[in-house]
Amino acid sequence: MKASIASLYESVELVQPIRPLIIGERCNANGSKRFREALLDDDYDTCLTIAREQEAVGAHVIDLCTAYAGRDEMKDMEILIPTYSSSLKPPLMIDSTTPAVIERALQIYPGRCIINSVNLEDGGVNIYKVLKLVKKYGAAVVALTIDEKGMAMTTADKIGIAKRIHTIAVDEMGLRPQDILFDPLTFTIGAGDETLRDAAIQTLEAIKGIKKELPGCLTILGLSNISFGLSPVSRKILNAVFLHEALEYGLDSCIIDAAKMMPLASIPEEDREICMDLLFDRVKNPEKSPLLTFIDYFSTAAEAKDDGEEQKWKPIETQLYDKIVTGNKDDLEDILDMLLQRRSPLGIINEILVPGMRHVGELFGKGEILLPFVLQSAEAMKASVRFLEPLMEKSDESEKLKILLATVQGDVHDIGKNLVDIILSNNGYMVYNIGIKVPAETIIQKAREYNVDIIGLSGLLVKSAMVMAESLPQYEEAGLNVPIFLGGAALTRKFVAQSCVPAYTSPVVYNQDAFDALKKVRDFEAGTLKATEWVAASDVKEVKPGLKDGNVLRDNPVPEAPFLGDRIIRDIDLEEVLSLINKQALFRGRWGYRRGKMTAQEYEDLIKTKVEPLYEDFRNQFLNEGLIDAKAAYGYFPCESRENSLVMSHKGKEYDYAFPRQGEAPFLCLSDYYKNADEGGDVAGLFVVTIGEEVSKRTAELYAADEYHDYLMLHAFSVEVTDALAEYWHKRMRRELGIASSEPENIHGYVTQQYQGSRYGFGYPSCPDISAHGLLFDMLKPDRIGISLTENYEMVPEQSTSALVAHHPQAKYFAV
Template identity: 35%
Template sequence: VKAGAHALDICLANPDRNEIEDIKQFLPLISRNIKIPLMIDTTNLEIAELACKITAGKMIVNSVNFEFGEEKAIKAIELNRKYGAKIVFGLIDEDKERGIPILAERKIAIAKRAYEFMVKKNNFPQDDLIFDALVLPVAVGGEYSRSALETIKAVGEIKKLWPDIKTILGISNVSYGLNIRAREVLNSVFLHEAVKEGLDCAIVNIEKLLRYSSIDKMEIELCKDLIYATKESAAKELSDYFKEKKEVKVEKSGNYTNNEKIYFNILNGVKADIEESIREELKIKSPIEIINGPILKAMGEVGRLFSNGELIVTEVLSSAEVTKAAISVLDPELKKNKNSNRGKILLATVRGDVHDIGKNLASVIFESNGFKVIDLGIKVPAEVIVEYALKEKPDFIGLSGLLVRSTEQMSLTAKELSSNGISVPLILGGAALTEKYVINNIIPVYGAAVIYAKDAMDGLNKVLSYLSGDKISYSKGENLEVKENKVAVIEALKINSEYYPSKIAVPKDLKRKIFMDFDIDILFENLDWPMFNFKFLRAGPANKFKIKELEKTLIEFKEEIKKNKLIKAKGVYQFFKANSQNNSVLVFDENENLLTEFVFPRQQSGKFLSIADFVSPIEKGQRDYIAFCAVNCGENLRENISLFKEKGLYVKAYLLESLSLMLAESFTETLHFHIERDWSLLSENSYDSSSRPKLKGKRYSFGYPACPDLANQAKLFSLIKPEDIGLTLTDNFMMEPVAAVSSFILHNEKAVYFSLCLNLKTFFFIVEFGRIFAFFA
């Protein structure tokens, strides 16, 4: 349980003992001391019922099947109706002649029979049914040589037929007959392959389960040859390999030294016994030897795996949590030695910028690697950074920013630091920052080394390289190729009347609609999970199995968010009358009074588009309509993140911030639907939570390609008053809290998305909000 099990499988069947008496004595004891679900594994359903009576909460009953007909299945249905028990249904039937099913085809036939009997005939809840496709010892050979492949195929087919029914496998059966070292590796590779096909649950010895990315590639290939039956000699080759191999990396083994246990615990993100291992190691080594030894060695390997795409962000943070737990044990001794850390780094998000998700990630990574971190937070003016730099005397200063305006602040801050005689290495990064900008605009004004970092891990690696004497920084006076960065002046060259709306959609009313506690379940249903995985986990289709492993954590954390109201969704929108005039959109109130004017730039080539082209012109004499919208999912966000970080719960802190950002996007999409419904563009019942409605209009946000001027945010705020839902603007017109989105919506179906610069690759960094992994941003 300490190692991270989600449920505990209990089997007390023993021919030399009384199973009923053992259940009566053992289950109450285990129930009082373990707060995770229990699975009773027994062939006797009378004993299973006794377990359901004794144990609080929802029991999982294993070993139900058709081996002796339908009698046991009927009893299992009764257990579900009386106690709410989940049922693991093994895909075995009465056919003694053919025995245990090996081929996927037969397993699926039994699954279909079980589905018809349990669900169709007896109304058994699908959520409480778990199919066990059965794992057999693949290394035995003969008819079993394809058994692992057939089981994986069966799991995939079950998930296609019944997506809502869970699947489970007893993983260790696959490696029966091999030596212990081979078993541990084969079990982990087989689990990995099964999860890729959709496996939901696995019965494993979690302390012997290896992280897939830590397994040698040669060992993976040998296991795959056996699992997929690509070679007749696969079992022998795997067995021979491990007979010759003296050592296999495992998370925990009695044969390992404490030094090795610390390394593998951090590498694999396992907290179990880390504090005990550290205390034992302290008896023979100093704290700094432990930090510079297994701790930094493990985090260095984590960094390498992350850079290669073999780990996702949450796995890095899990390793950081273990490191934090290790450091907490060392801390009392470290405080006795002032020179015990690798250096001090001062971090800040520059003035006017509220984005800090990447900065927080960098803070965790640097701290986990032996640096003392002083985090000044967000919107930090240059003079404050100078003040703390003089006071704290850091070894490095890290500056971050998200948008183009923030890069200007970095340049100003670098100049202020230099004019005050500060010459420590400067680390710079962020979504809007490029190496070219650093060379052109920051190197010339700073009198010391400057390090450009593309992301948090790159920043750490470059700092470590700098400390070792490698050349990874730039300095003023070096012979650098500095190319002039000319900014074209965009003029109003052409008005595109063909984009004017064909007809005007009139909203129901012009009243302001405000939501102070929107249903967060709807927002989770509409959340763009593939984009979440890409943006915040840095996980694409190739990381399918890692995403699957994280799914349970996300589900549990979602419930925690709802229960403790960690995220509260507030929103506002309102319709206004509008017309275009040249490159401007004029906004009027219901009494025809002019409220404000938005000036939109126009492309200098191509189709010469401007957003004004999508609104009916004033000379036509008919009012058009525009909707403005703002949402806030970041109330008390920073405080809640800080609480998680103080407890060393870095994964939860990161997930809370990233989910808040994505839920704000989901909320905006949801309100867009409400707006189009009020516009009568969508019917009242066209919304289906299982699939997003196809919106007819277009939604734009200031700061993005078609309307990059963030100063227009002030005008949007004057119209719909987002202050009432807790939003404010910084000096640079960025919203706070950061988990917020503002936008305007046009009903015109001719409207399109476009960029003022036709070479999107050149200017993509200006508007790509998704690069949250930029260093500190």
């Protein structure tokens, strides 16, 4: 099974299809001055901004380290982890060596993360403590090649320490090899230390040796250490060449500032050669070491090249081609103006721009360029085409291959589809991107209207894969005879081949990603496109239903419910509800009042003079103007777990709630938190709460009157009030169940779930099937308090929410 980690929003494989796994390093109090200063100033908004910047430039994972002298590492983690987990798509790497901090981080992070790190520096005392937590919470872990003597210098020592750790982690603690990332460590070759001249070689050989000697285990490096002490320009280039070599030797992941990565293809051959001489200690001049040669070279030639001087003598066509390959938009319009004096707009696109993007795709396929740089190239391509389009003849557009893209009905996700749009449109194809939640009838209509050559369907949800399969006969009956490309996270080659291909006469083709789609489009142009086939030998083992890790306690007492069945409550203490509003989430997240570049005092003054008065104004409106009509439908029901299902009983009927199980340790499923029939059964809580529809009417009036500020502020406030109502009702149910002996002292305690049990909203990661609302509505009858369901199981009014309540002491948020 492929090892993955996960955030609330996405799962990330530890071994990427195009290595490496990029771990953003800038959220580290010891390695980033900007992050450290923000942390010391309690400026958590800037800490989040730095993480978002790493996400924006392509980091797959965000490393988070808050350990710094004078700081409370635990407190900072408790603040930043909920903030990061709710705001960032990439999963986290928890960078700490303190077991208590690591355990707290694992408890409050609603996903599967990497722990960084363990070693044998103390002879093995701490490693057992940390690995026990890694096993308990199902995390992955980084292992450093450090023992009682210090950091390993030679290949043999690095591999030897890795084997010792492997014995402890795999043989003694029961971890899977694929969940261990060994860091053989690298020392700088830029400081002039003669004993470190072969440091790069020792590290590269250690990577190869670890992969060979410890099958299944992964490797990782803090990449930029290799160039410490060198000039910024030369460091960037040396890091890129070293990364390429490390990948050749088997490196799986690297910790690096993703914004400073550069594609190998953008580095001139002479620069690469100088770097290789330094990395492999190749002495070409007996009177000059490779390091001195490197420093002299980059103090002159490289700086000149960095200024773009080397471009001036190149033909103008080559200059534009290079701009596309390197993603450089500087002086684009000037170059295009010069080219227009001797070439047509269509000629420039077909003969220079498209070949440039094709070369980018080839480099990506060979692993010499990473996705962030592909997107930079696409931006340069888009800017060029945008400049040329007004000068093109209409007939030029009609000659392009036409492709229709849509996210299928019921699915609102469009990131993958939009990336396909970017890649295809910037390779010279005409793309009609018709949006999200598109029914089959509209796809048929638009395919005919635009006379397209290919249809591409996208969807993230499991349900979307079924929608694709079920809609194919409609396309067949409508007489469409163009290839249909299918892509999305829930799709597999096997599903497409076995469930989709037979339902449509023309080729139905599985697309792994945007670049695979580009390849398939070119296959279509060449007349070699075929429907997807399935070879059974490539089948992947799946997690068996009911598989459990055994970490969920089975002897916990079942509390006595105050009643069994359902009830309606209309008399709710509004003051107590509003007291549970998360002001930080409201002020910073929903309202957008972030500190930014303000000093701590300036930001405090802003909150006091503007934001708090605004908050009080809306609070008074809700209390005094009838904007909130809080109601609840809730109940307690006998239940029992049956493998991956929770079966509740109510009025003589059984209601089967099915949940997914994690594909990685600890293989959690919501049903694990409830006892089965042999254990005597259990009790489950359900609730639906709403603040009514008056606030929706008021926001509609504000929007119609063009009062957009108040419209946005009021809508955000109403969403936060709904969350507070859910928090209040869950608190009340804990009291009724007799499990409220230890309750949070402040809002932060509620955010980090410092209470027994948990509540799980339908449509969220641990119970993603929103159609379960159908069962819940049949049991609680929330239409009695004015809540209804749409055909897609969304609740109306918008300011309504539901939850399944678990009393188990280990129940916390987790992602599947």
